[in-house]
Amino acid sequence: MIRVGIIGVGTVGASVANILQKNKAIISARAGKEIVVVKGAVSNLEKDRNVDIPLTDNIDEILEDDSIDIIVELMGGIDLPYEIVKKALSRGKAVVTANKALLAYHRFDLQAIAKDIPIGYEASVAGGIPIINALKVGLSANQIVAIKGIMNGTCNYMLTRMMNEGVSYEAVLHEAQKLGYAEADPTFDVGGFDAAHKLLILASIAYGIDAKPEDILIEGIEEINQDDIDFAKEFGYSIKLLAIAKKLDDKIELRVHPVLIKQERMIAKIDGVMNGVSVIGDCVGETLYYGPGAGGDATASAVISDIVEIVRAGQSSPMLGFKKPFESEKLSLLPKEEIESEYYLRMLVDDAPGVLASIAKVLGENGISIETFLQRPSDNERKATLLCATHRCREKAILNAISEIEALSHIDTKIAMIRIEE
């Protein structure tokens, strides 16, 4: 019998305990042993947790109980979980965590501390989708060419509603908050930070590269408006918040931002709160993994799969898929300004002679050639909205052009920019 302690018994923790109970027969058959949750730690013992396990508000009662084999950390936060996981490892206990923020900052430290003690974290990325396992095991023959993920259900829900129903950003955010898809302060989701944490975890498995959220390009969906949606529809694009990792020779590109992406691409077809991750390997080509990115039972499914795998296999696989980053490859992060993409720009300008010419001139001087230019009337009859898609260029060039255009007279607003993903 394997004894499990859960630290943090919220929605996911309760689901873990309840599913282990409900599916006991089948899970035991697969794990080869019975798995029992012997205790859960919560901060407030008064609150009803809807579980049938003993609860404590003293975490050490779990960490210091030598009969407990596996610690499931579902608290959230970074510093306290880090201390808890270190303490669990120091006592030889395997750890399963769904905590993406913890791993975004401490995955390499934890791998070093854990050595041969298993740490499972399938639930930390894309909820119920077994993408960690796919990357660590299923695609192990491949050099990973690129990972492109829709890994934040809140953003995908909002963008889908904006795209399909024409709901405004403000209205759909309010709606998402009412439905419980978005927090009262939605910044962590809509700002791209949640997706960035997940991207960093996947990128360490694929490339062994250590980077922190601060090191990478992160932009959210807050600036997307109806003009952008209309442009996307007109030219056969969807708008998605993508988390992207790409390998270019010895450089790794990591970035999270909204993209325009052709509607016929498989990942562009993922709508609503669902998540999906496309992985391109040098042998296999593109594989894509789709499913629920959040929710108590879906996330618990991933947590339990880690527990089963630890029970069944013990330390079969180093935490990040390798004992140490492959020394044969000296990979480093591509500086943000060296990213190359096609770009879409939106600006509100005076409807006056010469404005278009002056903008086109700045783009040309920065070596940027235009693929599509669309002018449409704005609410203000003396203003026009300009929408423009460029050919491929460097991020540095487009940012430079944007600041030069913004400095021109007749330009009314900050220019909005969305990258176009091939």
Place this chain on the structure above:
Amino acid sequence: MIRVGIIGVGTVGASVANILQKNKAIISARAGKEIVVVKGAVSNLEKDRNVDIPLTDNIDEILEDDSIDIIVELMGGIDLPYEIVKKALSRGKAVVTANKALLAYHRFDLQAIAKDIPIGYEASVAGGIPIINALKVGLSANQIVAIKGIMNGTCNYMLTRMMNEGVSYEAVLHEAQKLGYAEADPTFDVGGFDAAHKLLILASIAYGIDAKPEDILIEGIEEINQDDIDFAKEFGYSIKLLAIAKKLDDKIELRVHPVLIKQERMIAKIDGVMNGVSVIGDCVGETLYYGPGAGGDATASAVISDIVEIVRAGQSSPMLGFKKPFESEKLSLLPKEEIESEYYLRMLVDDAPGVLASIAKVLGENGISIETFLQRPSDNERKATLLCATHRCREKAILNAISEIEALSHIDTKIAMIRIEE
């Protein structure tokens, strides 16, 4: 160092050898050991194999070489591979195979013989998509409610072309043969047998149920025509060859046949030669796995992932995900005639008074209610094509109604039937 022998060095075998060479550094880092192909067996030594490994035409040179740790079986066929795999296991060698026919007939025997010797077969289902691993590991917390797979690229290519470009069945089959997607005798693919083999493998992992291809409902795509395509488009359906496994209490439903399925369903969006498998678990809900179902490098990616996993983990997981079928569940196959579905029927009838009424009467007498009825002119001006979709009913009822309708006067052809998948 781990020594591998490949039996059957065709396209996939050559890819396995070449990728292990090309990606040696990264594969070694992930496996924790170097993996070397030391010999390949082929039937004809004269043929150029495009690989840089020693070849032999004597399989025993590999099977009886005690320095070889892992046998990769890529021959095709059933009886000879079965003998080879048994011999490899009897000598304690781990086995990796891509042979779905072998497993469709012998997976339970092989699991019994193998005991704790690993057998990997990720490549046997859906090529490069790590669906075996997802079912065995990623979804281990779940009771599997249903599996629905597009697992034959030939059929999906043909149906996509028929649907999107209006190409006829005969023309697209010819095209698929020219492109190498279909064999000269295409029966194994277009008749649904290939997909059935794969379904049986997945169903054993999900349910521990032993069944042979002969035991289950298998229908191909040969009868689908332009009327069906037009009906599908008119009512928002795609036509796909689906392999379906479903659990209903203590019964398991296994079937392969074309379906009409709503275009907005994720699996309906999988086009061309690509494969995809949707798995519905009781905790996680729907997850879907998409990628290339065939091709040398894609299939080799799966073969190598098994080799890496065997090197890394040894016998971490029983072949079918459990040591013996879970005894707590007494599952049996649902008899074919008890399947329930909605149905689409197509028939060519005389354009005469009373014909429609007589057909409607037969359906009514069999307890089948009609959802949609469409009459359209046929090439022959005295005939009409009737297209009809029913509400949910038993297979037995619809088959009975079909034979009764076919016995009516004024009915010109055998009735074509396609199941409608919710």
